[in-house]
Amino acid sequence: MAVIRIGIVGLGAQMQENLLPTLLQMPNIRIVGVCDITAARAAQIHRFLSDVPVTASVDELLTLTAPDALVLACPPQAHRDIALQAMRAGIHVFVEKPPCFTLDELEALVLANRQSGVITGVGMNFKFAKPIRQLRDMTQAAPFGRTLHVQLNHYASKPRAPLWGLDSTLRSFLLAQAIHTIDLGITFGGGELTGIRSRVQRYDDSLIVNAELVFSSGTTASLLCGTMFPYFEFDMKIVSSTSMMVELDNLWNITIHEPEHGTRATGTAKRWRGVWQPGPLDSGYERSGYYGELFEFFEAIRKRETFNANFESLLPTYRVIEQICAADSQDIGVVQTFALPTLHATSTANPGVVSNVL
Amino acid sequence: MAVIRIGIVGLGAQMQENLLPTLLQMPNIRIVGVCDITAARAAQIHRFLSDVPVTASVDELLTLTAPDALVLACPPQAHRDIALQAMRAGIHVFVEKPPCFTLDELEALVLANRQSGVITGVGMNFKFAKPIRQLRDMTQAAPFGRTLHVQLNHYASKPRAPLWGLDSTLRSFLLAQAIHTIDLGITFGGGELTGIRSRVQRYDDSLIVNAELVFSSGTTASLLCGTMFPYFEFDMKIVSSTSMMVELDNLWNITIHEPEHGTRATGTAKRWRGVWQPGPLDSGYERSGYYGELFEFFEAIRKRETFNANFESLLPTYRVIEQICAADSQDIGVVQTFALPTLHATSTANPGVVSNVL
């Protein structure tokens, strides 16, 4: 299969700004049809490609164009339903995140995926961002030793109201934003996730979420995220058993602190660190991960390999999301608007928000 | 009392590098005697001041020089014992941190302090560091709103063995290093400390400590610290109810992220932030807090006011230290060298490492 034939579903902002530009410059694929419930929006594709059929019906898209794969950027319920439809039809499917609302729904998607045998993918672009790959290479290099702790800070300013018809702003935030951070925690954590502890603070319509993840490898990860912040930013730090600490600021600058670091002109001296930044003209969609996620999804189709951001890969992430929501809802009765006098101590059966059996 | 007459006890590295230079340039005090168990070290004072009597005996120092105040930089047991002796003698006393080993000992010091009525102080220089004061001014300004969360990262590379005859590296680290960070968490937290949760990870002779503090004000604070890092560094972030986030890097650079921030030439625009840094020639002992801590201690003596880093001020900090040690020791049986499969879940009476009654 030299050229993969793609059907696009949902030509909204995320598709137009990130996925479509990436698809248009992706080698060896062709966009063969576009579907959007708003016909005029689907027709936007003609600004870029002349002869692509557009439709408001997924059924028609599949019938007319018989695509090898679908790429979706819709609300989660459409991701879920159309992914199920595509998998039943033996069509590979890539959905923007989140793929669905709940762990139960995700398990249904995973089951369908196993039954159909197609390649599935979710738009976890952070995981494929170029600097995150650099971090993975660094942390897997022998001199780095074992990863002991990962600190992830994900600052957001929205959503401050529920999305997609949900009744929970917390779940909306976790699915729309924190999903990336949790996934990175799990990616760098390694091994099985054996414990979660979390706390949600609220102020007006905003929230702050603190969570701690523990892995069978002995690695721990702490997450600070929420919608209480002025604008979207992201930073993370990883501490290793060889006393290295690598930090990533804004998906852009990497700094490595090592016990011994030097330069040709100084030799080894204290308080020198290594800093990496891209060149002035670094551009395109590799840094933000949009290129990587789609490129590897298509490569997985070509090579019949598992794509490492498929539905199944998100199971631990959704377990964390469910735990955070459950722990928070159990506290609702005790916590006043701004008073947070107690830690989440829920029951003797579940001391704190700790769960060792996931 | 125009001029305060000072006796110095302990002329080791910390005194010589930080406290003594600060004292030498402090107005309206006089160093009237120096005591050190090593006579040759006490005599080092003559490099700076000609006619100061030196002795190896605290008793002799007190008898000979009748100081108004003592300034100590010794091991904690000496801080504790000499402070008790000074308080009994009605002499004001300032000790380098830590003032003692345990909460019980600190309570004894506090009791003695109340009985004697002298001014006491502990060298919590971080609290008096110039950028920390700037942060306090900022967070107390009306537009900042309420402090919701404080993140404190304190990276250290030592001690990797117990200090001062203790048998616990953890307690040694908490007393020697994390004491500052815990104290800052309490300083910015506000209100009563109502909950603590902590986790200690170990690798070889190094450790990582994660802790979370909850305050009656609703503020939370998270601490990441330990000896697993390549060298000493420090950063912190404070998030407010008006969606401001202020960060301090390396006790040097302050950055404020606000929803609206602009310049005269741009007007308000997104992703602008305010950054402060000292001038190129900023020097002296104000930035690091050594000047501020001593200056305010002496001012408190002159004005007969409470010094806000006195023995009593450290009670919540020592409560946190005791909790971290207790929670860790209860886990010792279960935790293997590097495996950390469970969160600290100690008993049903104390679910997790949560303690609401301090």
Add this chain to the structure above:
Amino acid sequence: MAVIRIGIVGLGAQMQENLLPTLLQMPNIRIVGVCDITAARAAQIHRFLSDVPVTASVDELLTLTAPDALVLACPPQAHRDIALQAMRAGIHVFVEKPPCFTLDELEALVLANRQSGVITGVGMNFKFAKPIRQLRDMTQAAPFGRTLHVQLNHYASKPRAPLWGLDSTLRSFLLAQAIHTIDLGITFGGGELTGIRSRVQRYDDSLIVNAELVFSSGTTASLLCGTMFPYFEFDMKIVSSTSMMVELDNLWNITIHEPEHGTRATGTAKRWRGVWQPGPLDSGYERSGYYGELFEFFEAIRKRETFNANFESLLPTYRVIEQICAADSQDIGVVQTFALPTLHATSTANPGVVSNVL
């Protein structure tokens, strides 16, 4: 003309990495043919678009596809010759920089441009980079006042040998690299260029170029560039008559230093500055200017307006290039490999270094 029909000439690295990805995601244009002297390279277009005719002959490209516009990324001699051919044929033409080797050649291109009336453009992407536009907006805002001085630092590590069959590494460097920096100096300088002074230092096969430009507006600009540096980087600073200084680092971070700058939480205080940086997911080709240069070129075609990076816009830049080369060649006799004992002498024997009449 809703859709502009484009012929591509030259499918080498620069086209494949920057211009082609940008064109593929550009609305309302179509690539109708591709020409490359290497047929296999031209056929690379089929990885992205199925039915585009490819050819090794520009004549054939024009005959077969009758494009509205050509976009070229070739050696300069091809830019020059094919641009002349296209202009004669009434076809709009956009060439990657440099458009030609000498000022004389550029003047010939400008003359042909005037005669043909087509829209021409050169790939001066720095000028269209998003942060450079932000700087232009800032410097043109009333509170900024007048631009007094511009400092431009352009660090490069190549070329260290002549390019394109030229015999001068200096001219090759100026055309391949410094052309951007000189153009930015002229862009921010304003008014007529009334003076140039330059100095070239050589070491082995590398060089450092210092130049100073003076404008009729009273603005001055200084340039430090060359091939002596470890890798490509870029920074610039602009000082205004209201004592503002704005700096751009790496085409990424903008900092504005103002006499008065504050935050909501601090009020105005000294040493606060405003810092801007893009969001973590900022991606695509807008930051590096590749999108802007092509988008505005096509807009100019649609609106029949002058494109502000056309051949004529580069006349002052080429004058500077010629002056730097001329001044350097007059010095060649005196300057040994590394010895630079004299400034460009003031006598009439070497008048070329300073020129007030351009």
Add this chain to the structure above:
Amino acid sequence: MAVIRIGIVGLGAQMQENLLPTLLQMPNIRIVGVCDITAARAAQIHRFLSDVPVTASVDELLTLTAPDALVLACPPQAHRDIALQAMRAGIHVFVEKPPCFTLDELEALVLANRQSGVITGVGMNFKFAKPIRQLRDMTQAAPFGRTLHVQLNHYASKPRAPLWGLDSTLRSFLLAQAIHTIDLGITFGGGELTGIRSRVQRYDDSLIVNAELVFSSGTTASLLCGTMFPYFEFDMKIVSSTSMMVELDNLWNITIHEPEHGTRATGTAKRWRGVWQPGPLDSGYERSGYYGELFEFFEAIRKRETFNANFESLLPTYRVIEQICAADSQDIGVVQTFALPTLHATSTANPGVVSNVL
């Protein structure tokens, strides 16, 4: 001479804020007397030292206290006159910068210094600042190769009127501020200064000075300084023959860019650089150079060695200052308030801008 006996002259802001605190903590010296034309100001010393005689007369200071050395922080005319008096009396003398107004005056001081044989020093603290020493070590290490170019940016906001009874704001600025930057240019330039070129731009009461220095070593240095900037800052860059570039920002952060730089975890990779910064508690007077300048001055007295910031060391710096003033004054007639249409002309009518024979 174990302990050096010091007389202080001038207890104004610079002495109180920087020199006196440094002296008070300097080993093996004693302040034996203080002189200030304002008696009350001289008496300020009693806030720190009880029994030091104070006087308003230098003669009396010398007679009463017979000091080994004087340390002065006065207006330049007092530096000059009292230094001459001290040297005649065989007393070592250290003056804050500037030591005098003109090159002629400096030559008189140098002559007197040679005749008297005492140790002299000027408060060139930048030269002794800790990061500048690190830069000197780095640039002198073999792998760095030869220094090819030094770029110095010294941003100031004052003086905007003449100081010390002078009639020239330019000369006042050069003596009060740029003296450091010029001195650093000469320090890192190496060899004989063989050429100077300069330009002064004026706007209202502010000015911008650009200058270029050429050395017999082949090194060039460019300086951008002036009073047009919002506040005092400083940065510099040094480019070497091995394609290293080291930069110093704000006398604080050092960055080294090398063709090959890596970390233990990454190996060598492109765009990694080495960054150094001091620890969070770095304090005292070493970073700003006040400690180093005085410590080395006293060491020179003890060891009877030349102090490398003595009067003679400033001769090339004053030559540059004289050249900048001369070149500027010859231009005054032609340059209107803001119009700077011409470069410094090359004709014999204005030969002073460029001088190859110093």
